[in-house]
Amino acid sequence: MSLFAADPLDQIRRERARWEEETRRQRPERQQAFITTSSTPVRRLYTPLDVADLDYGRDLGLPGEYPYTRGVHHTMYRGKLWTMRMFAGFGSAEETNQRYKYLLAEGNMGLSVAFDMPTLYGYDSDAPEALGEFGKCGVAISSLADMEILFDGIPMGEVSTSMTINSPAAILWAMYIAAAEKQGYPRGQLRGTIQNDILKEYIAQKEFLFPPAPSMRLVADTIEFGSQELPQWNTISISGYHIREAGSTAVQELAFTLADGFAYVEAALERGLAIDDFAPRLSFFFNAHNDLFEEIAKFRAARRIWAKAMREHYGAQDPRSWLLRTHAQTAGVSLTAQQPDNNIVRVAIQALAAVLGGTQSLHTNSMDEALALPSEKAVTIALRTQQILAHESGVANTIDPLAGSYYVEQLTEQMEAEANAYFRRIAAFGGVLPAIEAGFFQREIAEAAYRYQMEIDTGARTIVGVNDFVAAEPIAIPILQMDPAGYDRQIARLQRLRAGRDNVAVQKALAALADCARGPDNLMPPILDAVKAYATLGEITDVFRHVFGIYHEPVHF
Amino acid sequence: MPDLSTASGLVAALNEGNRRALARVISHIENNDALAQPLLAALYPQAGAAHLIGVTGAPGTGKSTLVNGMALAFRQQGLTVGIVAVDPTSPFSGGALLGDRVRMRDLAGDPGIFIRSMATRGSLGGLAQTTADVVMTLDAAGFARVIIETVGVGQSEVEIASTAHTTIVVEAPGLGDEVQAIKAGILEIADIFAVNKADREGADRTVMALQMMLALGGTGHQQILHHGRMLPVDLPPAPPADGWTPPIHKTVATQNQGIAALVEAIEAHRGYLQHSGLRQTRDRLRAATELRMILRDLLLQRTLAAIPAADIAALVHAVAAREIDPYSAAQRLVARTTS
Amino acid sequence: MDRKIRILVAKPGLDGHDRGAKVVARALRDAGFEVIYTGIRQTPDMIAEAALQEDVDVVGLSILSGAHMALVPKVREALTTAGLEDVPLLLGGIVPDEDIPVLHQMGVRGVFGPGTPTGVIVDFIHNELREPL
Numbered sequence A: 001m002s003l004f005a006a007d008p009l010d011q012i013r014r015e016r017a018r019w020e021e022e023t024r025r026q027r028p029e030r031q032q033a034f035i036t037t038s039s040t041p042v043r044r045l046y047t048p049l050d051v052a053d054l055d056y057g058r059d060l061g062l063p064g065e066y067p068y069t070r071g072v073h074h075t076m077y078r079g080k081l082w083t084m085r086m087f088a089g090f091g092s093a094e095e096t097n098q099r100y101k102y103l104l105a106e107g108n109m110g111l112s113v114a115f116d117m118p119t120l121y122g123y124d125s126d127a128p129e130a131l132g133e134f135g136k137c138g139v140a141i142s143s144l145a146d147m148e149i150l151f152d153g154i155p156m157g158e159v160s161t162s163m164t165i166n167s168p169a170a171i172l173w174a175m176y177i178a179a180a181e182k183q184g185y186p187r188g189q190l191r192g193t194i195q196n197d198i199l200k201e202y203i204a205q206k207e208f209l210f211p212p213a214p215s216m217r218l219v220a221d222t223i224e225f226g227s228q229e230l231p232q233w234n235t236i237s238i239s240g241y242h243i244r245e246a247g248s249t250a251v252q253e254l255a256f257t258l259a260d261g262f263a264y265v266e267a268a269l270e271r272g273l274a275i276d277d278f279a280p281r282l283s284f285f286f287n288a289h290n291d292l293f294e295e296i297a298k299f300r301a302a303r304r305i306w307a308k309a310m311r312e313h314y315g316a317q318d319p320r321s322w323l324l325r326t327h328a329q330t331a332g333v334s335l336t337a338q339q340p341d342n343n344i345v346r347v348a349i350q351a352l353a354a355v356l357g358g359t360q361s362l363h364t365n366s367m368d369e370a371l372a373l374p375s376e377k378a379v380t381i382a383l384r385t386q387q388i389l390a391h392e393s394g395v396a397n398t399i400d401p402l403a404g405s406y407y408v409e410q411l412t413e414q415m416e417a418e419a420n421a422y423f424r425r426i427a428a429f430g431g432v433l434p435a436i437e438a439g440f441f442q443r444e445i446a447e448a449a450y451r452y453q454m455e456i457d458t459g460a461r462t463i464v465g466v467n468d469f470v471a472a473e474p475i476a477i478p479i480l481q482m483d484p485a486g487y488d489r490q491i492a493r494l495q496r497l498r499a500g501r502d503n504v505a506v507q508k509a510l511a512a513l514a515d516c517a518r519g520p521d522n523l524m525p526p527i528l529d530a531v532k533a534y535a536t537l538g539e540i541t542d543v544f545r546h547v548f549g550i551y552h553e554p555v556h557f
Numbered sequence B: 001m002p003d004l005s006t007a008s009g010l011v012a013a014l015n016e017g018n019r020r021a022l023a024r025v026i027s028h029i030e031n032n033d034a035l036a037q038p039l040l041a042a043l044y045p046q047a048g049a050a051h052l053i054g055v056t057g058a059p060g061t062g063k064s065t066l067v068n069g070m071a072l073a074f075r076q077q078g079l080t081v082g083i084v085a086v087d088p089t090s091p092f093s094g095g096a097l098l099g100d101r102v103r104m105r106d107l108a109g110d111p112g113i114f115i116r117s118m119a120t121r122g123s124l125g126g127l128a129q130t131t132a133d134v135v136m137t138l139d140a141a142g143f144a145r146v147i148i149e150t151v152g153v154g155q156s157e158v159e160i161a162s163t164a165h166t167t168i169v170v171e172a173p174g175l176g177d178e179v180q181a182i183k184a185g186i187l188e189i190a191d192i193f194a195v196n197k198a199d200r201e202g203a204d205r206t207v208m209a210l211q212m213m214l215a216l217g218g219t220g221h222q223q224i225l226h227h228g229r230m231l232p233v234d235l236p237p238a239p240p241a242d243g244w245t246p247p248i249h250k251t252v253a254t255q256n257q258g259i260a261a262l263v264e265a266i267e268a269h270r271g272y273l274q275h276s277g278l279r280q281t282r283d284r285l286r287a288a289t290e291l292r293m294i295l296r297d298l299l300l301q302r303t304l305a306a307i308p309a310a311d312i313a314a315l316v317h318a319v320a321a322r323e324i325d326p327y328s329a330a331q332r333l334v335a336r337t338t339s
Numbered sequence C: 001m002d003r004k005i006r007i008l009v010a011k012p013g014l015d016g017h018d019r020g021a022k023v024v025a026r027a028l029r030d031a032g033f034e035v036i037y038t039g040i041r042q043t044p045d046m047i048a049e050a051a052l053q054e055d056v057d058v059v060g061l062s063i064l065s066g067a068h069m070a071l072v073p074k075v076r077e078a079l080t081t082a083g084l085e086d087v088p089l090l091l092g093g094i095v096p097d098e099d100i101p102v103l104h105q106m107g108v109r110g111v112f113g114p115g116t117p118t119g120v121i122v123d124f125i126h127n128e129l130r131e132p133l
């Protein structure tokens, strides 16, 4: 440092102090405090002072290079746009098959399967627990026969398919593999993702079936099987989406998701897998909420934290192991029943955040998605929103255009630091599983959700159409339009299936599965055998329920 | 159709096994409304057969999960079980979130079980008294075992637990070596220790810490029974001091491990109380305590009713201003009611 | 007298989205109610049994999966079997307009859609319980 030239930051510091002083005195602001969607305070102004510690090479680097803050690919959207992947599924396999063909024709680049509640819980459509839930939130798949219909006429070796399924993920994945093989595609060629993220079920979404230990074993089995037999398949999509939907802040979403990711890495390492054999197939799934800059910073921080941990802590050598590839979906919880047309705008802002954050694929919610099954028109608008962003807005023309913004860089740093603080707290519990049992995540999320609701109730936070700018119009919630014959068709098909298949073979396959479940071997081969014998989802899950037991959660407020 | 609007109708229905009547009776007692007294009067003579089990310990140690397991074990022996789960009332709103039932799912659908969640309510009559009355109601309704779960923080919770025949203090291995019961000052009331979450690291250290403390003679139920101003009670001769050493049982409530042994220990303690005559001692002591508390309340109410509020307020002011000491002030008030 | 309003908050059916149920449970606590929270995946019989044992004044259900038209009658039936036909039932969730009159007929006193301020629910319960008391 020279004796004569003062540190340029010093001058900014002086000027800034003067400006703050004058501004505070002379110009009142319209609110006492400004906060993000996650209730984080936002400063009046950001300057180089706020990023004084930023080291370009160390903290940002170049796109496609460590630490990937600026993106996981060298060319990002100049090379290839993000995958526009619309999550869809409702009613019976026949109906959803029609919707998929429509989506593919409209320019969708990949499929994303939503399953109905009974399927997510491993129940057949005719189970008593399935009462009233058939096809409500997704498609009902009770056996390989349904899966064959779902993909009838769709080349399974050519599309990439994402399946939102967790507790019974291994079973639905086996059905997919078996259906594709029947179409004539070798399993090694299949591309897609199973969500398979059981930890966030305990933390947020609550669609767990078995206790944590056997659940983690199922995950490790799929990771191992995938790394050996389906090298192009993402065997897990480590999901913050549902954590956020359950009411977490952006930092909690970031920290809890990455902590889950580390837990899966450690489970696979314990299995004896080499880090570079499976880490490249780990993928992520984040929420894109309303607060534009906070969301962008979240994606950037996520990539940086993951890359550092994978390289420095877990010692991965293959650069593909360092990459945090992610899917994103706009925030379902942010959509309002009041003045639902406004949701189109919310979705556009959220989608913009995901794109500026550098996502690899994106689902945009339909304006009516919070209320009912999305109409075809609403789905089209949501898809068009992505296409407008990609082709008209110009945001896809250059890489990570917000880098260097004092605000965005400061937020990125701050979120990284806050996530690190959470990692330390989780470690103090002894890791993710003990923290789940102690209710740590659940409590943190419940606290944030309650605070958010109170901010709305007291008017501290404005939600257009809900607590301000309210219209006198009644809230009209459209009724679910489902083919009423679908349910009967499904039940009839199930009954035919159970009567017509080789039931001796089914019993043998289920018994072999139970044996395997009691031992240490990988469960995927016997699951595939059972699926191919047309054992139903419920029958296979019951084997696990019996051997592994069922889990009840602790409740925390 | 039983008449659930009168005390006699409620008691009759309760005695026929009407669970809604039982639930209603408990509410009347909790609310301390006009029916409470006649209900208590009618039910008290019916009670006394149940064995009362207190379960207390630091938050989250697994008390509810243990209660769930214990109740199942009792049911397997053909014994009916009433459960009272007490959780704190929010001092800010007066409301409460009662979540213990969540951990007792396995007991759903069994007519031999009755679970009631209670908030502490900061009620005038004293939480201990209300809880004791609710427990008495379940006793009178014929439940063979009544389990009372309280969080082991605060004096009144300790009091509740200590009014049971058998008090179980639940520990769980924490992050440090510390035995939480010491911190909460509830070590002395334990007849049995359960070191739950024995699947976790550190359980053995917790057991050792407890053993050490027992060896140092830090526990024993007697001390707590003798403090306070007691009414005159005829007590049978005290049993030998070494009659009962609180056993320590490791449990994994979530996997139903160690529960059978814990329940055996409860039954052993029940037998011990009976043989040693301690059960009678405890029942009499409890009766004395109860009578004393109720008497105190009654006298207080009578005093308040007999003297104009303004006069009392004036005396309060005088005490605050140190013009008179509170003892003399109280004497003065008592003198006015008796004259 | 130390009378408190007691309310059961339960989630029947499969869906595990308990954010709303928990936020409402807390808000009710903060409004001075005693809230018995039973958590997710409650069967109609479990709900009725808890309502009976806890002698609650109100039963609040949260159903977000769209299965309310199948689940609510089952819960109502279980409550009636338990002799609790007079206990008011409230429903929170995503309920199409067409369903509301039918739900009223099933004995649901209040339906609270997405975006309902928690204070509205509190006021509703106070009003609902005022007359019969």
Ligand SMILES: Nc1nc2c(ncn2[C@@H]2O[C@H](COP(=O)(O)OP(=O)(O)OP(=O)(O)O)[C@@H](O)[C@H]2O)c(=O)[nH]1
Binding pocket: A437, A438, A439, A553, A554, B058, B059, B060, B061, B062, B063, B064, B065, B066, B100, B103, B151, B196, B197, B198, B199, B200, B251, B252, B253, B254, B255
């Ligand atoms: N690992 C382990 N966890 C347990 C065990 N027993 C209970 N838990 C878990 O500990 C947590 C708390 O259990 P509860 O039974 O609710 O504990 P509690 O003491 O009743 O809690 P409060 O009533 O809130 O004070 C839950 O997540 C239980 O699943 C055990 O033996 N081992």
Ligand SMILES: [Mg+2]
Binding pocket: B063, B064, B065, B099, B100, B149
């Ligand atoms: Mg408890």
